[in-house]
Amino acid sequence: MRPKNSLNLKRSITSTNELTKQSPWRILVVDDEVDVHSVTQLILDDVKFKNRSIEILSAYSAADARKLLAIEKNIAVILLDVVMESDDAGLQLVKFIRDELQDKNIRIILRTGQPGQAPEESVIVDYDINDYKAKSELTAQKLFTTVITSLRAYEAMISLDTHIASLSKNREGLEKIIASTDTLFQVNSMTEFASGVLTQISSFLGCQPDGILCIEELLDADSMNETPHCVMKIIAAAGYYSECLSYVLDKLCKHKEIEQLVLRAMRERKNYFDEKYAVLYLETNDQKATVVLLNNGRTIDENDQKLLAVFTSKISIALANAVNYQKMISFEEAATTDFLTGLNNRRQLLRLGIPLVASAHRNQDISFAVAMLDIDFFKRVNDTYGHDIGDLVLKEVSLLLQQRFRASDIVSRYGGEEFCVIATQLNKVNAFKLFDDFRDALAHKTITLLTGENLKITMSIGVTMLLRHTLDDMVADADHLLYKAKENGRNCVVISA
Numbered sequence: 001m002r003p004k005n006s007l008n009l010k011r012s013i014t015s016t017n018e019l020t021k022q023s024p025w026r027i028l029v030v031d032d033e034v035d036v037h038s039v040t041q042l043i044l045d046d047v048k049f050k051n052r053s054i055e056i057l058s059a060y061s062a063a064d065a066r067k068l069l070a071i072e073k074n075i076a077v078i079l080l081d082v083v084m085e086s087d088d089a090g091l092q093l094v095k096f097i098r099d100e101l102q103d104k105n106i107r108i109i110l111r112t113g114q115p116g117q118a119p120e121e122s123v124i125v126d127y128d129i130n131d132y133k134a135k136s137e138l139t140a141q142k143l144f145t146t147v148i149t150s151l152r153a154y155e156a157m158i159s160l161d162t163h164i165a166s167l168s169k170n171r172e173g174l175e176k177i178i179a180s181t182d183t184l185f186q187v188n189s190m191t192e193f194a195s196g197v198l199t200q201i202s203s204f205l206g207c208q209p210d211g212i213l214c215i216e217e218l219l220d221a222d223s224m225n226e227t228p229h230c231v232m233k234i235i236a237a238a239g240y241y242s243e244c245l246s247y248v249l250d251k252l253c254k255h256k257e258i259e260q261l262v263l264r265a266m267r268e269r270k271n272y273f274d275e276k277y278a279v280l281y282l283e284t285n286d287q288k289a290t291v292v293l294l295n296n297g298r299t300i301d302e303n304d305q306k307l308l309a310v311f312t313s314k315i316s317i318a319l320a321n322a323v324n325y326q327k328m329i330s331f332e333e334a335a336t337t338d339f340l341t342g343l344n345n346r347r348q349l350l351r352l353g354i355p356l357v358a359s360a361h362r363n364q365d366i367s368f369a370v371a372m373l374d375i376d377f378f379k380r381v382n383d384t385y386g387h388d389i390g391d392l393v394l395k396e397v398s399l400l401l402q403q404r405f406r407a408s409d410i411v412s413r414y415g416g417e418e419f420c421v422i423a424t425q426l427n428k429v430n431a432f433k434l435f436d437d438f439r440d441a442l443a444h445k446t447i448t449l450l451t452g453e454n455l456k457i458t459m460s461i462g463v464t465m466l467l468r469h470t471l472d473d474m475v476a477d478a479d480h481l482l483y484k485a486k487e488n489g490r491n492c493v494v495i496s497a
Contacts, residue, residue, distance in 0.1 A: 022051065022052045023052070023074070024052055024053040024054055024055040025049060025052055025053070025054050025055065025076050025077075025151050026055050026057060026072070026074055026075045026076055026077075027040075027044065027054055027055070027056055027057065027075070027076060027077045027078075027079065027147065028057045028058075028059065028065065028068065028069075028072075028075050028077070028078045028079070029056060029057070029058050029059070029078075029079045030059045030060075030061075030062065030064075030065040030078060030079070030080045030081060030084075030090070030093065031060070031079070031080075031081040031084070032060050032061060032081065032084045032085070033081075033113075034060075036081070036135070037056075037058050037060075040056065040079060040143070041056050043140045043143055043144065044056065044143075044144070044147060047144065047147070047148075049148055049151050049152075050155075054147075057072060057075065060084075061084050061085050061089070062084055062085060062086075062089035062090060062092060062093040063085065063089075065078075065080075065093055066093065066096060069096075069097065069101060075106055076106065076107065076150070076151055076154040076155075077106070077107045077108075077109065077147060077150045077151060077154065078097075078106060078107070078108045078109065079109050079111055080093065080094070080108055080109065080110050080111065080129075081111065081112060081113075082110060082112040082123075083112065083113075090110065090112070091123070091127055094108055094110075094127045094128065094129055095127070098128045104128075104157070105154060105157040105158060105161065106154070107130045107131075107150035107151075107153055107154050108128075108129045108130055108131075109129070109130060109131040109132075109133060109146060109147075109150060110123060110127075110129050110131065110132045110133070111132075111133040111134070111135050111138055112133075112134060112135065113134070113135045113136070130150060130153065131146060131150065133146065194213040194215075194235045194236030195236045195238070197213055197236065197292055197315055198211050198212075198213060198236055198237075198238045198292065198294070199238075200315075201278075201280070201292060201294060201308075201311065201315075202238075202294060202296075204307075204308075204311060205278065205294065205296050205300070205304070205308075207294065207296040207297065207298075208239050209238040209239050209294075210238065210239030210240040210241060210294065210295040210296075211237075211238055211239065211241060211292065211293050211294035211295060212234045212236065212237045212238075212241050212244060212249075212258070212262075212292075212293050213234070213235055213236040213237075213290070213291070213292050213293075214232040214233060214234050214235070214249055214262055214290070214291045214292075214293070215232070215233055215235050215289070215290050216231070216232055216233075216266070216289040216290070217231055217232075217233045231248045231249065232248070232249040232262055232263070232266065232289075232291065233246070233247075233248055233249070234246065234247050234248075234249060239295075240295065241255060241295075249262060258277070258293055258295075261274075261277055261279045261293060262279065262291045262293055264279070265279045265280070265281045265291045265293075266281065266289040266291055268281075269281055269283070269289075271305070271308065271309060271312065273299070273300050273305060274299070275298070275299045276295060276296075276297060276298075277293060277294065277295055277296070278293070278294045278296050278300055278308065279291060279292070279293045279294075280292040280293075280294075280308060280312045280315075281312070282312055282315055283312075283313075292312075335347065336348035336351070338398075338412070338413040340391060340394060340395065340413075341394055341395055341398035341413050342398065343398050343401065343402070343411055343412050343413045343419070344410060344411060344412035344413070345412060345413060346412060346413075346414055346415060346420075348412060349410060349412040349414070349420055349422070350471060352410050352422075353370075353410060353422050353471045354470075354471050356368060356410075356422065356424070356471075357467070357468075357470065357471045357474070360467055361467070366424075366425075367424075367425065367426060367427065367465065368422055368423060368424040368425070368426065368465070369421075369422070369423045369426055369431040369434075369435075369463050369464065369465045369495075370420070370421075370422050370463070370464050370465075370471070370474040370475060370477070370478045371420065371421045371422075371423065371435055371461055371462065371463040371464075371478055372414070372418060372419075372420055372461070372462050372475065372478040372479045372481070372482040373418065373419040373420070373421065373435075373459050373460070373461045373482070374417060374418050374419075374459060374460050374461075374482055374486070375393065375394075375397060375417040375457060375458075375459055376457070376458045376459060376460055376486075376490045376491060377490075378390065378393070378416075378417035381393055381455070381457075385449070385455075389449060389455075392447065392449075393447065393455070393457055394413075394417065396445070396447050396457070397419070397442065397457065397459070398413065398419075400438070400441060400442055400445065401419065401421070401438070404437065404438045404441060405421060405423065405434070405438070406423070408424055408425070409421060409422065409423045409424065410422040414475075420475060420478075421435075423435075426465075428465055428495065431463060431465060431495065432463070432493060432495050435461050435463055435493050435495075436461075436493045438461075439458070439459055439461055439491065439492070439493055442457060442458065442459055443456070443457075443458050443491060445457065458490060458491035459491070460482055460485035460486050460490045460491065460492060461482065461485060461492070461493040461494070462478045462479060462480065462481025462482030462483070462484065462485055462493075462494050462495075463478060463481060463493060463494070463495040463496065464477040464478045464481060464495070464496040465495070465496055466496050477496065481494045481495070481496060482494070
């Protein structure tokens, strides 16, 4: 029976010569006989299993055990009496543990002083227990053996649960990786890609997107550096670091604490983690280093670090894809764009215009105008102000061309101070108005030089709408009309009859 003046719930004190720093194995003794608790404590007091001692928890009734189980965690084994406050109190506690608490790991050893009250065969079949012992047969040696066997089984169950949880987490993580990298593979722009990386990694880690993405850039020599040198430029920034976009990491960016972390990842060419930051190195075939830094505010566990290694390898492939696309676009732009003005070059004019002429020959409903435009007295500008001002004039004229003509029109720099425009779906009246409006807008434009001097520019324009056999023929016609405009005093439009 329960001792007088005893508490319903009692935790015994573990041995004072406890050496291990690991938490002890927890065993709950549920029995209404005080001697059972004392003897169990005596037998198991100095027992250690895998360098962990044993801690005994005591409950003197099934009701007490329910209360204790509701607040105490990580109990490995229960030594459970059957007959206590009722004949089946112990058996009902088994159902409570398995069905209500849903604890399938705890090892339950039923030990009873009245085997006839709960026959072993029916109890083993009907109740989810792990062993059945009569108190009379449970000697010190057998108790030791039973407890150690149960602890080993409990450890295996916990290990299995941990492994399953890890597999589940890995599966969820891999699903996130697949979904995230699928999104990134659809992005071609480097700017969009960089922003997408910060968003996807933050989502993967479950944190706010407070971070940067840096890419190594080679800067030309300047007054501060006699030779070209590499810097880390921030091409994406979010959250706390959003103001650092486009900064060079070691100059304008005020967050000096992250500079060494980025440089370390770049130098060692691998990921780095601490209690606050995740720094990810993205490997590409390109020689430029790319580093992602996120302030996630916590230490990332080993499992997530492994998943991030997979993630970064996938991101690196997507990064290479974006880099290659960017190069392709750059090569395409270099081949088709005038480097000074950003307009189509002569090659692109022919590439777009020749099919238009061919279509017009097949379909009489297609009409278009080809115009040649020349800046008046441009040589005088270069001779008076220098070629830098001449380039400025070319850029200002090109900007106005882009603003005044339609998206469907083909606007190009033909060479030197000459421009060519192909304007589609126009009759003669509308064509003249379109080009004369541009001429007038340019004539009223003032270009202010650094010296404070104002410069006025005009253009002479020749326009043909006569469909010829080739585009070159139409350009020649427009050029002939341009010279007529020059002869008529410049700053005017001459259009074919």
